[in-house]
Amino acid sequence: MDKYIVILAAGKGTRMKSDLPKVLHKVAGKSMLEHVVAATEAIDAQRRVVVVGHGREAVVDSLPDSVSMWVEQTEQKGTGHAVLETQGILGALNGATMVTYGDMPLITSETLEALFAYHAAENAAATILTSIAADPFGYGRIIRENGAVKKIVEEKDATADERAIHEVNTGIGIFDNKLLFEALENLTPSNAQGEYYLTDVIGAFVAADRKVSAMILENFDESLGVNDRVQLATAEKTMRQRINEKLMLSGVTLLDPATTYIDAAVKIGAETVIEGGVTLRGRTEIGKNCLITQGSRIENSRLENRVIVSNSTVENSVMESGSNCGPYAHLRPGTILHEKVHVGNFVEVKNATLGDGTKAGHLTYIGDATVGKKVNFGAGTVIVNYDGKNKYRSEIDDFAFVGSGTRLISPVTIGKNALTAAGSVITEDVPEDSVAFGRARQANKLGLAKKMPYYKGE
Ligand code: UD1
Ligand code: CA
16 A cells, blocks of 8 residues: 655744744754654655645755655645645545644654554554543544544534543544545634644544544653643653663663753764763764763764763864863864874864874863874963964974963964974974974063062061
């Protein structure tokens, strides 16, 4: 049987009180829509269509490659109307169409696969996914008669008795494709919201003696529909628990999972230890046997094996095996620390490459530089890379020794094995094997202290 998937993502999401279209709000670093699309990817569907409307351009831009088609719903007249917009693409096809909503970030591919299997086994015209909600407010209620589904009633249209029902419509259903479009064409907006409800298709099928089945989802979490930011936070929390549990079961130690914020796309190798209060964002990849201590924040960075990040911020950087940074280091975008590099406390690195075994232990700024291997930076070194308008690059060759308090006025080159005397201001290139003194000579005026105002003579 051919399968099609329709994902509804045209609504504004008024209750989010946001300029961003609702489905682009993120849960664990990925938009809700991306989560939903990812869950559908396990299904071998002939067509996967997204209905867009509000914020159309941004929503279309965000679509992953697996979505081949989208249609625009210019006016949001309800979920039934939204599905009808796909008629041009799907209307003439035989098969089963699954409709899902873009605001259900917690739905899993396992559930979607199970629903297709259930639908096939039941040989039903429509199969809906329902769930038992502790607080059903806002969801469509499942009205059953003698155990069989009769219809779905929306919160705003429900009687007090119907509102007392806890079995709710998750929003996901599978329909015989031809019958679906036939029913959609006959919908009327005669309800409290004046909308064309997809959910009315169920009542129409039952009235026409078509078989409607319902699969009850054990885990209500998955059915969460995010309409406001309170629900967004609930989704975030559940997603975080899921991500953290999966990582722990794969061999990563999380010392305090409740305070560890890891985005969905982050990868971490076994035996790595993550302390509490750590945030790992974006496409970060961390190898095996690493240690990330409390308070660290790592974004879109790649860490190889045995890397230590101690209470530091790492953004768009690479840390190769055995390298470490912190406590209180800041690796800004474009930093590459090769193997066994040590970047210590209060060191900032930006757009710079540090070769194998190079060390910058304390209070140093390395910006826009190419640094060779086993270079030593003394405390308080500053690469002066910016004149207020332009940025300049410096090069420091292998085994160089940059004395404490050196200021390198970029662009300069420090040759191999060269040394800059502590406190130097280096404005010219230093040839290899040379020692550069770039500081004023000291003069001692004997006895002059006695004439100075501060002098106490004790
Ligand atoms: C909907 C269901 C309700 C279900 C709940 C589950 C209907 C009528 N109601 O209610 O039974 O319990 O989801 O979370 O279907 N959308 C469009 N175009 C429109 C309207 C909506 O694309 O014209 C999209 C929205 O972007 C959203 C999804 O459809 O992603 C659901 O719409 P929403 O307004 O959130 O429906 P609910 O009131 O939550
Ligand atoms: Ca919703």
